[in-house]
Amino acid sequence: MVASEFDIMHDDASLFRELLVYEHWYIGFSGGLDSTALLFACAEFLSHQTDTAIPSLTAIHINHQIDSASDKWQAHCEAFCAKLGIAFITQKITVEAANKGLEAGAREGRYKAFEELISSADSHSSVLLLGHHGDDQAETLLLRLMRGSGLRGAAGIPRSRSLGDSGIDLLRPLLTQPKSKLQQYVIEHDLEYLDDPSNQNLRFDRNYMRHKILPSLISRWPKAVEVLTRFVEHLRAELELLDDLAAIDLSSAARSEHPYGESISLILCGQLTVRRRSNLLRYWLLKNGLQMPSTALMSQINGLITTSSVDGHIEIAHCKLCIYRNRLYLIKSHQLTQLAQCLEAKYDWSLTKPLAAVELSRLTAFYSSSRSNLLIEGDYWVSNRAHSSKVRYKGINRSLKNIFQEHGVPIWLRDSYPIVYSTDRIAAIPGILVADDFVSPDGYLLSWSW
CATH class of the missing domain: 3.30.465.60 (Uridine Diphospho-n-acetylenolpyruvylglucosamine Reductase; domain 3)
Structure with missing residues (x-):
């Protein structure tokens, strides 16, 4: 086969070489041009590695079930992977489009499915790779400018970020590459890919930008995509400086x-x-x-x-x-609502065992000695302040309202602050005080945070 003028594996191997630190590569594979080029390039790149620890490669296809051809697309992706000997995972999702639109709902559901599938498989040293390219970045920039976005919005698609709360890295290695080069790549390697008919519908802003606006810019300025993606990179560098400044201010505030x-x-x-x-x-x-x-x-x-x-x-x-x-x-x-509802009940507490309520998991007791404000060992129960408004502390009967005021407990948190009781008396207010009749030089140090 004659080598392509642009070959991801040979000319841009650095795009993938930095990913060798991960043990598992997962590719978001829709079967379209972008993900087909990315998946094949990753497979080719890994096939030429001679190291003993070569990352595993798995394609993930999310079936959104919003098109009559969705199952056919899934079958195509599965057959493509089988032909190349690439591991394949698929999952059907139900798109929740209410109040957010079909496109946003599909995207949200897709990323959630990616996170769940990779986490359940083996999230250790894993990375999710997506096939977004330079044209996607240019389209996003122009669309957000038309919507009046600020600097951070105009910074477009990030090259890397975390996948939800999973701690899994999400990377887009082709983000600076024009779509035309990916088209050239799949033609040279005779790769079959899908073309979603909805991508031709000009009612959608992105499709209008893709088929009407961006081609006009490229016809006048052939390097338009490269220039726009370069602008995004410069903008992201400036945003890093703004974030550095904000971090300095936050450390003080x-x-x-x-x-x-x-x-x-x-x-x-x-x-x-x-x-x-x-x-x-x-x-x-x-x-x-x-x-x-x-x-x-x-x-x-x-x-x-x-x-x-x-x-x-x-x-x-x-x-x-x-x-x-x-x-x-x-x-x-x-x-706050869950905590308030939880504390409407009473929870028995022996101090040595965690409380049954998940909402009270941050209420802890540590045994200590030779310290002040320690609670004597015993059997207690935990609830809110509704059961008593007074506590005897340092020889004086004090109101909970005044104690909360002195210790800066915000007004909205006071009805949801856990109080430790013994029979019908307040024994302790975690993190604040231990009542006179329950204090001991050898006992439990209580702490609570919300």
């Missing part, structure tokens, strides 16, 4: 320990310019697993910070932003 939830100092935020503060807030929210906030949402957050309203809050997905004592807290609402 955040607490090293946060038993009452993630929070940042409003005093420090007030010392920053609006743009630098917005950069910090975006970084902080992303770091805590939230999506990039819109310009409108950032305006609301800055408004909340400026007014420092104790009663005010902002809903973000499954979280809330609230202010207490010059700090902005990020509250995971569903976790």
Whole structure:
């Protein structure tokens, strides 16, 4: 066979050589041009390796079941892999399109399936490789610019990231390569691939960009894809600098320990310019697993910070932003609700064994001696503050409200704070105090974080 002008395996072996640190390569294989080129190139590359520890190669096909030909596509992918002797895994999913659209629902379901399949197989030293190429990157950049995205949105498709919460790496080794080179590659190697008819439907923005806008740019500027992908790389380098700056600000604004939830100092935020503060807030929210906030949402957050309203809050997905004592807290609402519902019951606790409730897994007791604030050994029960409003501490009957105020427990957390009881009396408030009648020089140190 005559060598192609562009051969991934020979001309761009560095794309794959850096992946040899992984023991298992999983390829997201739809059967289309991109993933076909990637899968075949990976197989060819690995077949020429002489090292004894050669990574395993497995293709994963997700059947979305949204097209009448979905099962035929699955059969094609399975036959393609069988012909090349490549391990093949497939899974059918049901696409949840409500409130997000078919494309977004399919993408979300696909990535979730990838994560589950790889984790259940062997996530140790595994990597998921996807076939996104330079044209995909250029299309994404142009589409997001048309939607008014900021810098981070315009930075397009990341070359690497983690796959959900699994810790598995996701990489796109062909992201800087134009689609035309992949087309040339599959022709030279006589590879059969699928072409989804829906990719021709110009009602979809991406298809319109792909078939109408990008070809016009390339006809006028032949290097358009390379230039646009280079711009994205430059932009990502600038974003790294912004993230470095935000990390410095966060190290000053955040607490090293946060038993009452993630929070940042409003005093420090007030010392920053609006743009630098917005950069910090975006970084902080992303770091805590939230999506990039819109310009409108950032305006609301800055408004909340400026007014420092104790009663005010902002809903973000499954979280809330609230202010207490010059700090902005990020509250995971569903976790707080689950904890509150859990503490409506009473849980027996002997201190030496974990509590039965998963929501109380962070309530711990460690035996110690010659320390203050230790709880004497005994049988107790745990619930919320509804069963008593007073505790005797240092010879004085104190109200829980005043104790919570003194120790900076935010208002929204007080009804969900676990209290340790003995019969009908408060014996301890974990992380805060042990009542006079239950304190001992040899006993248990209680701690709790939320």
